[in-house]
Amino acid sequence: MINTILLLVVVGLAAGIFGAIFGIGGGMIVTPILTLLMGLDIKYAIGASIISVIATSSGATVAYLKDDMLNLRVAMFLEIATTVGAIVGAILTGVLPSMVLYMLFGLLLLFSAWNMFRKMRAGKETSEAIQADSLSTKLKLNGSYYDNAVDKQIDYQVSNVPGGFAMMLGAGLASGLLGIGSGAFKVIAMDTIMKMPLKPSSATSNLMMGVTAAASATVYFFNGSIRPEIASPLAIGILVGATLGSKIMKHLRARVLRMIFIPILFYIGLQMFLKGFGVTI
Template identity: 70%
Template sequence: MIGLFLASGIAAGILGAILGLGGGIIVTPFLTLALGIDIKYAIGASVISVIATSSGASIAYLKDDLLNLRVAMFLEIATTLGAIVGALLTGIFAPDVLYIFFGSLLLFSAYNMVKKLIGRSKEVRYQGPVSPLVTRLQLNGSYYDKQEKKTISYQLTNLTGGFSMMFGAGIASGLLGIGSGAFKVLAMDTIMKMPLKPSSATSNLMMGVTAAASATIYFFNGSIQPTIAAPLAIGVLIGSTIGTRIMQKLKTKTIRFIFVPILLYLGIQMVIKGFGGI
Protein backbone atom coordinates (compact mmCIF):
# COMPACT_ATOMS: atom_id res chain seq x y z
CA MET A 1 0.00 0.00 0.00
CA ILE A 2 2.85 2.38 0.77
CA GLY A 3 4.28 1.79 -2.71
CA LEU A 4 0.85 2.40 -4.22
CA PHE A 5 0.45 5.63 -2.27
CA LEU A 6 3.91 6.74 -3.39
CA ALA A 7 3.25 5.98 -7.08
CA SER A 8 -0.13 7.70 -7.07
CA GLY A 9 1.47 10.69 -5.35
CA ILE A 10 4.07 10.99 -8.11
CA ALA A 11 1.38 10.89 -10.81
CA ALA A 12 -0.76 13.42 -8.94
CA GLY A 13 2.24 15.71 -8.41
CA ILE A 14 3.15 15.72 -12.11
CA LEU A 15 -0.39 16.52 -13.25
CA GLY A 16 -0.93 19.01 -10.45
CA ALA A 17 2.22 20.95 -11.27
CA ILE A 18 1.47 21.03 -15.00
CA LEU A 19 -2.13 22.19 -14.64
CA GLY A 20 -2.01 24.18 -11.41
CA LEU A 21 -4.91 22.12 -10.08
CA GLY A 22 -3.15 20.57 -7.11
CA GLY A 23 -2.47 16.93 -6.35
CA GLY A 24 -5.69 16.78 -4.34
CA ILE A 25 -7.88 16.74 -7.42
CA ILE A 26 -6.35 13.35 -8.27
CA VAL A 27 -5.61 12.02 -4.78
CA THR A 28 -9.09 12.30 -3.28
CA PRO A 29 -10.96 10.44 -6.06
CA PHE A 30 -8.21 7.81 -6.30
CA LEU A 31 -8.19 7.04 -2.58
CA THR A 32 -11.97 6.87 -2.34
CA LEU A 33 -12.88 5.21 -5.64
CA ALA A 34 -9.91 2.88 -6.23
CA LEU A 35 -8.81 2.04 -2.68
CA GLY A 36 -12.06 2.42 -0.79
CA ILE A 37 -10.61 4.73 1.86
CA ASP A 38 -13.09 6.79 3.89
CA ILE A 39 -13.48 10.20 2.28
CA LYS A 40 -12.67 11.89 5.61
CA TYR A 41 -9.16 10.39 5.63
CA ALA A 42 -8.80 10.84 1.87
CA ILE A 43 -9.45 14.56 2.26
CA GLY A 44 -6.96 14.79 5.14
CA ALA A 45 -4.24 13.11 3.07
CA SER A 46 -5.20 15.29 0.12
CA VAL A 47 -4.60 18.47 2.11
CA ILE A 48 -1.04 17.33 2.87
CA SER A 49 -0.46 16.38 -0.78
CA VAL A 50 -1.62 19.83 -1.89
CA ILE A 51 0.98 21.44 0.38
CA ALA A 52 3.63 19.10 -1.05
CA THR A 53 2.63 19.94 -4.64
CA SER A 54 2.84 23.63 -3.90
CA SER A 55 6.24 23.33 -2.22
CA GLY A 56 7.82 21.34 -5.02
CA ALA A 57 6.36 23.30 -7.93
CA SER A 58 6.64 26.83 -6.52
CA ILE A 59 10.38 26.59 -5.93
CA ALA A 60 10.98 25.79 -9.60
CA TYR A 61 8.47 28.33 -10.92
CA LEU A 62 9.86 31.09 -8.71
CA LYS A 63 13.37 30.32 -9.89
CA ASP A 64 12.23 30.56 -13.53
CA ASP A 65 10.28 33.79 -12.81
CA LEU A 66 7.06 32.21 -14.08
CA LEU A 67 4.74 32.82 -11.11
CA ASN A 68 3.47 36.27 -10.17
CA LEU A 69 4.26 36.65 -6.47
CA ARG A 70 2.38 39.95 -6.05
CA VAL A 71 -0.82 38.53 -7.52
CA ALA A 72 -0.50 35.44 -5.32
CA MET A 73 -0.14 37.45 -2.11
CA PHE A 74 -3.04 39.76 -3.01
CA LEU A 75 -5.48 36.96 -3.87
CA GLU A 76 -4.34 34.73 -1.01
CA ILE A 77 -6.18 36.98 1.42
CA ALA A 78 -9.48 35.79 -0.07
CA THR A 79 -8.52 32.11 -0.41
CA THR A 80 -7.17 31.79 3.13
CA LEU A 81 -10.35 33.22 4.65
CA GLY A 82 -12.41 30.94 2.43
CA ALA A 83 -10.35 27.87 3.39
CA ILE A 84 -10.96 28.43 7.09
CA VAL A 85 -14.71 28.81 6.48
CA GLY A 86 -14.75 25.67 4.31
CA ALA A 87 -12.89 23.54 6.86
CA LEU A 88 -15.34 24.57 9.58
CA LEU A 89 -18.25 23.48 7.38
CA THR A 90 -17.03 19.91 6.82
CA GLY A 91 -18.95 18.45 9.77
CA ILE A 92 -22.23 19.81 8.43
CA PHE A 93 -22.26 17.91 5.13
CA ALA A 94 -22.82 14.14 4.75
CA PRO A 95 -20.17 12.18 2.74
CA ASP A 96 -22.62 11.66 -0.13
CA VAL A 97 -23.06 15.41 -0.47
CA LEU A 98 -19.27 15.82 -0.58
CA TYR A 99 -19.04 13.25 -3.38
CA ILE A 100 -21.65 15.07 -5.45
CA PHE A 101 -20.14 18.48 -4.77
CA PHE A 102 -16.62 17.32 -5.58
CA GLY A 103 -17.80 15.55 -8.76
CA SER A 104 -19.65 18.65 -9.87
CA LEU A 105 -16.49 20.69 -9.33
CA LEU A 106 -14.55 18.33 -11.60
CA LEU A 107 -17.20 18.48 -14.33
CA PHE A 108 -17.30 22.27 -14.08
CA SER A 109 -13.53 22.39 -14.53
CA ALA A 110 -13.75 20.13 -17.59
CA TYR A 111 -16.45 22.33 -19.10
CA ASN A 112 -14.30 25.44 -18.78
CA MET A 113 -11.29 23.71 -20.32
CA VAL A 114 -13.37 22.51 -23.28
CA LYS A 115 -14.63 26.07 -23.83
CA LYS A 116 -11.04 27.27 -23.98
CA LEU A 117 -10.09 24.57 -26.49
CA ILE A 118 -13.05 25.23 -28.77
CA GLY A 119 -13.16 28.98 -28.41
CA ARG A 120 -9.67 29.89 -29.58
CA SER A 121 -6.59 28.24 -30.98
CA LYS A 122 -4.11 30.50 -29.18
CA GLU A 123 -3.95 32.66 -26.10
CA VAL A 124 -5.52 36.13 -26.44
CA ARG A 125 -4.01 38.57 -23.95
CA TYR A 126 -5.97 41.45 -22.46
CA GLN A 127 -5.27 44.75 -24.23
CA GLY A 128 -8.01 46.94 -22.70
CA PRO A 129 -7.88 49.91 -20.30
CA VAL A 130 -5.27 49.72 -17.55
CA SER A 131 -6.78 49.35 -14.08
CA PRO A 132 -5.49 51.98 -11.61
CA LEU A 133 -5.55 49.42 -8.78
CA VAL A 134 -3.55 46.91 -10.84
CA THR A 135 -1.00 49.61 -11.57
CA ARG A 136 -0.84 50.74 -7.94
CA LEU A 137 -0.29 47.18 -6.71
CA GLN A 138 2.14 46.46 -9.57
CA LEU A 139 0.34 43.24 -10.53
CA ASN A 140 1.13 43.23 -14.26
CA GLY A 141 4.04 41.04 -15.26
CA SER A 142 5.95 39.09 -17.90
CA TYR A 143 7.52 35.66 -18.31
CA TYR A 144 9.77 33.81 -20.70
CA ASP A 145 7.89 31.08 -22.58
CA LYS A 146 10.34 28.24 -23.22
CA GLN A 147 8.02 26.63 -25.76
CA GLU A 148 7.56 29.80 -27.83
CA LYS A 149 11.10 30.99 -27.01
CA LYS A 150 10.12 34.59 -26.30
CA THR A 151 9.24 36.92 -23.43
CA ILE A 152 5.49 37.54 -23.03
CA SER A 153 4.18 40.59 -21.16
CA TYR A 154 0.62 40.75 -19.82
CA GLN A 155 -1.69 43.08 -17.92
CA LEU A 156 -4.58 42.17 -15.64
CA THR A 157 -8.14 43.39 -15.20
CA ASN A 158 -11.27 42.79 -13.05
CA LEU A 159 -9.58 42.36 -9.67
CA THR A 160 -12.97 42.39 -7.90
CA GLY A 161 -14.24 39.41 -9.87
CA GLY A 162 -11.00 37.53 -9.37
CA PHE A 163 -10.99 38.24 -5.63
CA SER A 164 -14.57 36.99 -5.26
CA MET A 165 -13.80 33.80 -7.19
CA MET A 166 -10.78 33.21 -4.96
CA PHE A 167 -12.93 33.33 -1.84
CA GLY A 168 -15.11 30.62 -3.36
CA ALA A 169 -11.98 28.65 -4.26
CA GLY A 170 -10.84 28.84 -0.65
CA ILE A 171 -14.17 27.48 0.59
CA ALA A 172 -13.91 24.57 -1.86
CA SER A 173 -10.37 23.89 -0.70
CA GLY A 174 -11.25 23.79 2.99
CA LEU A 175 -14.45 21.82 2.40
CA LEU A 176 -13.06 19.16 0.05
CA GLY A 177 -9.38 19.01 0.93
CA ILE A 178 -8.27 20.04 -2.57
CA GLY A 179 -6.14 22.89 -3.80
CA SER A 180 -9.21 24.17 -5.73
CA GLY A 181 -6.75 25.08 -8.45
CA ALA A 182 -9.55 24.79 -11.01
CA PHE A 183 -11.21 27.87 -9.51
CA LYS A 184 -7.89 29.64 -8.98
CA VAL A 185 -6.78 29.16 -12.58
CA LEU A 186 -10.28 30.13 -13.76
CA ALA A 187 -10.13 33.35 -11.74
CA MET A 188 -6.73 34.38 -13.09
CA ASP A 189 -6.93 33.01 -16.63
CA THR A 190 -10.57 33.76 -17.49
CA ILE A 191 -11.61 36.61 -15.19
CA MET A 192 -8.36 38.53 -14.68
CA LYS A 193 -6.90 37.67 -18.14
CA MET A 194 -3.56 36.32 -16.93
CA PRO A 195 -2.02 33.85 -19.46
CA LEU A 196 -2.48 30.17 -18.59
CA LYS A 197 1.14 29.31 -17.78
CA PRO A 198 1.71 32.02 -15.14
CA SER A 199 -1.84 31.35 -13.91
CA SER A 200 -0.93 27.70 -13.36
CA ALA A 201 2.37 28.58 -11.69
CA THR A 202 0.79 31.20 -9.43
CA SER A 203 -2.04 28.80 -8.57
CA ASN A 204 0.51 26.21 -7.39
CA LEU A 205 1.96 28.68 -4.90
CA MET A 206 -1.43 29.77 -3.63
CA MET A 207 -2.70 26.23 -3.14
CA GLY A 208 -0.10 25.49 -0.51
CA VAL A 209 -0.94 28.57 1.53
CA THR A 210 -4.67 27.86 1.28
CA ALA A 211 -4.25 24.20 2.27
CA ALA A 212 -1.98 25.11 5.19
CA ALA A 213 -4.71 27.38 6.54
CA SER A 214 -7.11 24.41 6.82
CA ALA A 215 -4.57 21.64 7.60
CA THR A 216 -4.48 22.46 11.32
CA ILE A 217 -8.23 21.93 11.61
CA TYR A 218 -8.00 18.57 9.82
CA PHE A 219 -5.11 17.53 12.05
CA PHE A 220 -6.97 18.16 15.28
CA ASN A 221 -10.20 16.48 14.12
CA GLY A 222 -8.27 13.28 13.28
CA SER A 223 -8.67 13.35 9.49
CA ILE A 224 -4.93 13.19 8.75
CA GLN A 225 -3.54 9.64 8.96
CA PRO A 226 0.31 9.64 8.71
CA THR A 227 0.41 6.16 7.12
CA ILE A 228 -1.59 7.51 4.18
CA ALA A 229 -0.49 11.13 4.04
CA ALA A 230 3.30 10.64 4.40
CA PRO A 231 3.97 8.38 1.36
CA LEU A 232 1.54 10.43 -0.71
CA ALA A 233 3.31 13.67 0.19
CA ILE A 234 6.73 12.22 -0.72
CA GLY A 235 5.40 11.02 -4.06
CA VAL A 236 3.68 14.31 -4.80
CA LEU A 237 6.85 16.27 -3.99
CA ILE A 238 8.84 14.16 -6.46
CA GLY A 239 6.11 14.38 -9.11
CA SER A 240 5.64 18.13 -8.82
CA THR A 241 9.35 18.71 -9.39
CA ILE A 242 9.14 16.68 -12.60
CA GLY A 243 5.89 18.34 -13.65
CA THR A 244 7.29 21.87 -13.50
CA ARG A 245 9.89 20.98 -16.12
CA ILE A 246 7.36 19.31 -18.38
CA MET A 247 4.85 22.17 -18.21
CA GLN A 248 7.24 24.80 -19.51
CA LYS A 249 7.89 22.75 -22.65
CA LEU A 250 4.22 22.23 -23.51
CA LYS A 251 1.92 24.36 -25.65
CA THR A 252 -0.90 26.08 -23.78
CA LYS A 253 -3.51 24.22 -25.83
CA THR A 254 -1.85 20.92 -24.97
CA ILE A 255 -2.01 21.72 -21.26
CA ARG A 256 -5.75 22.34 -21.54
CA PHE A 257 -6.24 19.17 -23.59
CA ILE A 258 -4.40 16.81 -21.22
CA PHE A 259 -6.75 17.02 -18.30
CA VAL A 260 -10.23 17.18 -19.91
CA PRO A 261 -10.83 13.40 -20.16
CA ILE A 262 -9.42 12.85 -16.65
CA LEU A 263 -11.72 15.50 -15.19
CA LEU A 264 -14.74 14.09 -17.01
CA TYR A 265 -14.12 10.51 -15.90
CA LEU A 266 -13.42 11.31 -12.26
CA GLY A 267 -16.26 13.83 -12.05
CA ILE A 268 -18.85 11.40 -13.41
CA GLN A 269 -17.64 8.61 -11.11
CA MET A 270 -17.79 10.81 -8.02
CA VAL A 271 -21.29 12.10 -8.83
CA ILE A 272 -22.56 8.55 -9.44
CA LYS A 273 -21.06 7.39 -6.13
CA GLY A 274 -22.65 10.31 -4.31
CA PHE A 275 -26.14 9.74 -5.70
CA GLY A 276 -25.78 5.99 -5.10
CA GLY A 277 -25.55 6.57 -1.37
CA ILE A 278 -28.57 8.83 -1.13
Protein backbone atom coordinates in the same frame (compact mmCIF):
# COMPACT_ATOMS: atom_id res chain seq x y z
CA MET B 1 4.23 -3.63 3.45
CA ILE B 2 7.05 -2.76 1.00
CA ASN B 3 4.63 -3.18 -1.93
CA THR B 4 2.20 -0.75 -0.26
CA ILE B 5 4.95 1.82 0.29
CA LEU B 6 6.09 1.52 -3.35
CA LEU B 7 2.49 1.88 -4.55
CA LEU B 8 2.05 5.02 -2.45
CA VAL B 9 5.29 6.50 -3.86
CA VAL B 10 4.11 5.78 -7.44
CA VAL B 11 0.67 7.29 -6.72
CA GLY B 12 2.41 10.32 -5.22
CA LEU B 13 4.66 10.62 -8.28
CA ALA B 14 1.63 10.68 -10.62
CA ALA B 15 -0.26 13.11 -8.38
CA GLY B 16 2.75 15.42 -8.17
CA ILE B 17 3.28 15.55 -11.94
CA PHE B 18 -0.43 16.05 -12.61
CA GLY B 19 -0.89 18.67 -9.88
CA ALA B 20 2.18 20.72 -10.81
CA ILE B 21 1.21 20.92 -14.49
CA PHE B 22 -2.41 21.96 -13.99
CA GLY B 23 -2.28 23.75 -10.64
CA ILE B 24 -5.20 21.80 -9.15
CA GLY B 25 -3.45 19.64 -6.56
CA GLY B 26 -3.17 15.86 -6.56
CA GLY B 27 -6.25 15.19 -4.43
CA MET B 28 -8.38 13.98 -7.34
CA ILE B 29 -5.79 11.23 -7.96
CA VAL B 30 -4.83 10.44 -4.36
CA THR B 31 -8.29 10.24 -2.76
CA PRO B 32 -9.97 7.82 -5.25
CA ILE B 33 -6.95 5.47 -5.29
CA LEU B 34 -6.63 5.38 -1.51
CA THR B 35 -10.35 4.78 -0.96
CA LEU B 36 -11.39 2.63 -3.94
CA LEU B 37 -8.18 0.76 -4.74
CA MET B 38 -6.61 0.42 -1.31
CA GLY B 39 -9.80 0.40 0.80
CA LEU B 40 -8.64 3.21 3.09
CA ASP B 41 -11.13 5.07 5.27
CA ILE B 42 -12.18 8.37 3.61
CA LYS B 43 -11.08 10.29 6.73
CA TYR B 44 -7.46 9.17 6.32
CA ALA B 45 -7.63 9.59 2.54
CA ILE B 46 -8.63 13.25 2.96
CA GLY B 47 -5.83 13.76 5.49
CA ALA B 48 -3.33 12.26 3.02
CA SER B 49 -4.82 14.41 0.25
CA ILE B 50 -4.15 17.58 2.29
CA ILE B 51 -0.50 16.52 2.68
CA SER B 52 -0.34 15.79 -1.06
CA VAL B 53 -1.51 19.32 -1.86
CA ILE B 54 1.15 20.85 0.42
CA ALA B 55 3.87 18.61 -1.07
CA THR B 56 2.79 19.40 -4.65
CA SER B 57 2.80 23.10 -3.86
CA SER B 58 6.23 22.93 -2.20
CA GLY B 59 7.86 20.98 -5.02
CA ALA B 60 6.32 22.97 -7.87
CA THR B 61 6.56 26.43 -6.30
CA VAL B 62 10.34 26.21 -5.86
CA ALA B 63 10.76 25.35 -9.55
CA TYR B 64 8.26 27.96 -10.77
CA LEU B 65 9.84 30.68 -8.62
CA LYS B 66 13.24 29.82 -10.02
CA ASP B 67 11.87 30.06 -13.59
CA ASP B 68 9.93 33.25 -12.79
CA MET B 69 6.72 31.54 -13.97
CA LEU B 70 4.38 32.30 -11.06
CA ASN B 71 3.00 35.72 -10.21
CA LEU B 72 3.71 36.22 -6.50
CA ARG B 73 1.74 39.48 -6.21
CA VAL B 74 -1.40 37.94 -7.74
CA ALA B 75 -1.06 34.89 -5.47
CA MET B 76 -0.84 36.93 -2.26
CA PHE B 77 -3.65 39.28 -3.30
CA LEU B 78 -6.09 36.51 -4.22
CA GLU B 79 -5.14 34.48 -1.14
CA ILE B 80 -6.78 37.19 0.98
CA ALA B 81 -10.10 36.47 -0.73
CA THR B 82 -9.69 32.69 -0.43
CA THR B 83 -8.90 32.87 3.27
CA VAL B 84 -11.80 35.21 4.07
CA GLY B 85 -14.16 33.03 2.01
CA ALA B 86 -12.98 29.85 3.76
CA ILE B 87 -13.52 31.38 7.22
CA VAL B 88 -17.02 32.58 6.27
CA GLY B 89 -17.77 29.17 4.75
CA ALA B 90 -16.68 27.37 7.89
CA ILE B 91 -18.93 29.66 9.98
CA LEU B 92 -21.91 29.07 7.67
CA THR B 93 -21.53 25.27 7.61
CA GLY B 94 -24.94 23.73 8.18
CA VAL B 95 -26.76 27.02 7.55
CA LEU B 96 -26.80 26.87 3.74
CA PRO B 97 -28.02 23.69 1.96
CA SER B 98 -24.92 21.88 0.64
CA MET B 99 -26.85 20.17 -2.19
CA VAL B 100 -27.78 23.53 -3.76
CA LEU B 101 -24.20 24.75 -3.40
CA TYR B 102 -22.85 21.63 -5.10
CA MET B 103 -25.18 22.24 -8.04
CA LEU B 104 -24.30 25.95 -8.31
CA PHE B 105 -20.54 25.43 -8.14
CA GLY B 106 -20.83 22.44 -10.51
CA LEU B 107 -22.66 24.57 -13.08
CA LEU B 108 -20.01 27.28 -12.70
CA LEU B 109 -17.23 24.78 -13.47
CA LEU B 110 -19.15 23.35 -16.45
CA PHE B 111 -19.66 26.87 -17.84
CA SER B 112 -15.96 27.63 -17.32
CA ALA B 113 -14.99 24.43 -19.17
CA TRP B 114 -17.19 25.51 -22.10
CA ASN B 115 -15.71 29.02 -22.00
CA MET B 116 -12.18 27.59 -22.06
CA PHE B 117 -13.13 25.37 -25.00
CA ARG B 118 -14.40 28.40 -26.93
CA LYS B 119 -11.20 30.28 -26.12
CA MET B 120 -9.10 27.34 -27.34
CA ARG B 121 -11.08 27.03 -30.60
CA ALA B 122 -10.72 30.75 -31.23
CA GLY B 123 -6.95 30.38 -30.76
CA LYS B 124 -6.84 33.13 -28.13
CA GLU B 125 -3.79 32.61 -25.96
CA THR B 126 -0.94 34.89 -25.04
CA SER B 127 -1.27 36.78 -28.32
CA GLU B 128 -4.67 38.12 -27.24
CA ALA B 129 -4.56 41.87 -26.50
CA ILE B 130 -5.57 42.36 -22.88
CA GLN B 131 -6.14 45.79 -21.37
CA ALA B 132 -4.90 46.04 -17.78
CA ASP B 133 -7.33 47.72 -15.40
CA SER B 134 -6.31 50.53 -13.06
CA LEU B 135 -6.29 48.26 -9.98
CA SER B 136 -3.85 45.76 -11.48
CA THR B 137 -1.54 48.62 -12.46
CA LYS B 138 -1.70 50.16 -8.96
CA LEU B 139 -1.02 46.80 -7.30
CA LYS B 140 1.67 45.92 -9.89
CA LEU B 141 -0.01 42.62 -10.77
CA ASN B 142 1.07 42.57 -14.43
CA GLY B 143 3.93 40.20 -15.17
CA SER B 144 6.06 38.33 -17.68
CA TYR B 145 7.55 34.86 -18.12
CA TYR B 146 9.73 32.96 -20.57
CA ASP B 147 7.77 30.34 -22.54
CA ASN B 148 10.08 27.50 -23.60
CA ALA B 149 7.41 26.05 -25.90
CA VAL B 150 7.44 29.12 -28.17
CA ASP B 151 10.98 30.20 -27.20
CA LYS B 152 10.20 33.79 -26.26
CA GLN B 153 9.56 36.18 -23.36
CA ILE B 154 5.86 36.90 -22.89
CA ASP B 155 4.59 40.02 -21.15
CA TYR B 156 0.99 39.93 -20.00
CA GLN B 157 -1.55 42.28 -18.44
CA VAL B 158 -3.97 41.36 -15.65
CA SER B 159 -7.58 42.42 -16.19
CA ASN B 160 -10.82 42.42 -14.15
CA VAL B 161 -9.15 42.21 -10.74
CA PRO B 162 -12.45 42.70 -8.79
CA GLY B 163 -14.02 39.81 -10.73
CA GLY B 164 -11.09 37.51 -9.94
CA PHE B 165 -11.20 38.55 -6.28
CA ALA B 166 -14.96 37.80 -6.14
CA MET B 167 -14.35 34.40 -7.75
CA MET B 168 -11.75 33.57 -5.12
CA LEU B 169 -14.16 34.56 -2.35
CA GLY B 170 -16.56 32.02 -3.84
CA ALA B 171 -13.79 29.42 -4.10
CA GLY B 172 -12.89 29.93 -0.43
CA LEU B 173 -16.57 29.74 0.49
CA ALA B 174 -16.87 26.42 -1.36
CA SER B 175 -13.80 25.06 0.42
CA GLY B 176 -15.10 26.06 3.84
CA LEU B 177 -18.70 24.94 3.28
CA LEU B 178 -18.18 21.76 1.28
CA GLY B 179 -14.68 20.68 2.29
CA ILE B 180 -13.47 20.59 -1.33
CA GLY B 181 -10.24 21.70 -2.93
CA SER B 182 -10.45 24.91 -4.93
CA GLY B 183 -7.54 24.51 -7.34
CA ALA B 184 -9.81 24.49 -10.41
CA PHE B 185 -11.51 27.69 -9.20
CA LYS B 186 -8.12 29.37 -8.73
CA VAL B 187 -7.07 28.60 -12.30
CA ILE B 188 -10.45 29.81 -13.63
CA ALA B 189 -10.21 33.06 -11.65
CA MET B 190 -6.84 33.88 -13.18
CA ASP B 191 -7.15 32.42 -16.68
CA THR B 192 -10.80 33.05 -17.57
CA ILE B 193 -11.71 36.10 -15.47
CA MET B 194 -8.43 37.98 -15.03
CA LYS B 195 -7.20 37.00 -18.53
CA MET B 196 -3.79 35.75 -17.39
CA PRO B 197 -2.08 33.16 -19.63
CA LEU B 198 -2.71 29.54 -18.59
CA LYS B 199 0.90 28.76 -17.65
CA PRO B 200 1.39 31.47 -15.00
CA SER B 201 -2.20 30.79 -13.86
CA SER B 202 -1.35 27.14 -13.17
CA ALA B 203 1.99 28.01 -11.56
CA THR B 204 0.42 30.67 -9.31
CA SER B 205 -2.41 28.29 -8.35
CA ASN B 206 0.19 25.81 -7.06
CA LEU B 207 1.55 28.33 -4.58
CA MET B 208 -1.93 29.40 -3.42
CA MET B 209 -3.10 25.82 -2.85
CA GLY B 210 -0.20 25.14 -0.51
CA VAL B 211 -0.99 28.22 1.60
CA THR B 212 -4.66 27.23 1.86
CA ALA B 213 -3.93 23.56 2.63
CA ALA B 214 -1.31 24.39 5.26
CA ALA B 215 -3.94 26.24 7.27
CA SER B 216 -6.31 23.24 7.37
CA ALA B 217 -3.56 20.62 7.81
CA THR B 218 -3.19 21.54 11.50
CA VAL B 219 -6.83 20.63 12.13
CA TYR B 220 -6.47 17.29 10.35
CA PHE B 221 -3.25 16.55 12.23
CA PHE B 222 -4.74 17.08 15.67
CA ASN B 223 -7.93 15.10 14.94
CA GLY B 224 -5.81 12.09 13.91
CA SER B 225 -6.71 12.07 10.19
CA ILE B 226 -3.08 12.22 9.01
CA ARG B 227 -1.30 8.87 9.27
CA PRO B 228 2.50 9.19 8.80
CA GLU B 229 2.86 5.69 7.28
CA ILE B 230 0.54 6.80 4.44
CA ALA B 231 1.41 10.48 4.12
CA SER B 232 5.22 10.06 4.17
CA PRO B 233 5.64 7.78 1.08
CA LEU B 234 3.04 9.88 -0.75
CA ALA B 235 4.88 13.10 0.05
CA ILE B 236 8.21 11.68 -1.20
CA GLY B 237 6.64 10.63 -4.51
CA ILE B 238 4.79 13.93 -4.84
CA LEU B 239 7.86 16.10 -4.24
CA VAL B 240 9.72 14.26 -7.03
CA GLY B 241 6.62 14.29 -9.28
CA ALA B 242 5.96 18.01 -8.72
CA THR B 243 9.55 18.85 -9.68
CA LEU B 244 9.22 16.76 -12.86
CA GLY B 245 5.77 18.22 -13.60
CA SER B 246 7.05 21.78 -13.37
CA LYS B 247 9.80 20.95 -15.88
CA ILE B 248 7.34 19.25 -18.26
CA MET B 249 4.86 22.14 -18.10
CA LYS B 250 7.47 24.64 -19.33
CA HIS B 251 7.77 22.77 -22.63
CA LEU B 252 4.04 22.24 -23.27
CA ARG B 253 2.10 24.63 -25.46
CA ALA B 254 -0.84 26.42 -23.83
CA ARG B 255 -3.21 24.80 -26.35
CA VAL B 256 -2.07 21.31 -25.28
CA LEU B 257 -2.57 22.25 -21.63
CA ARG B 258 -6.12 23.38 -22.41
CA MET B 259 -6.90 20.20 -24.36
CA ILE B 260 -6.06 18.16 -21.24
CA PHE B 261 -7.40 20.60 -18.66
CA ILE B 262 -10.87 21.13 -20.20
CA PRO B 263 -12.00 17.46 -19.81
CA ILE B 264 -10.69 17.50 -16.21
CA LEU B 265 -12.65 20.68 -15.48
CA PHE B 266 -15.75 19.19 -17.12
CA TYR B 267 -15.44 16.02 -15.04
CA ILE B 268 -15.05 17.92 -11.75
CA GLY B 269 -18.01 20.18 -12.64
CA LEU B 270 -20.21 17.23 -13.60
CA GLN B 271 -19.20 15.37 -10.44
CA MET B 272 -20.15 18.36 -8.26
CA PHE B 273 -23.43 18.97 -10.10
CA LEU B 274 -24.55 15.34 -9.80
CA LYS B 275 -23.52 15.28 -6.14
CA GLY B 276 -26.15 17.96 -5.63
CA PHE B 277 -28.71 15.31 -6.59
CA GLY B 278 -27.07 12.69 -4.36
CA VAL B 279 -25.34 10.90 -7.26
CA THR B 280 -21.64 10.05 -6.88
CA ILE B 281 -19.42 9.22 -9.86
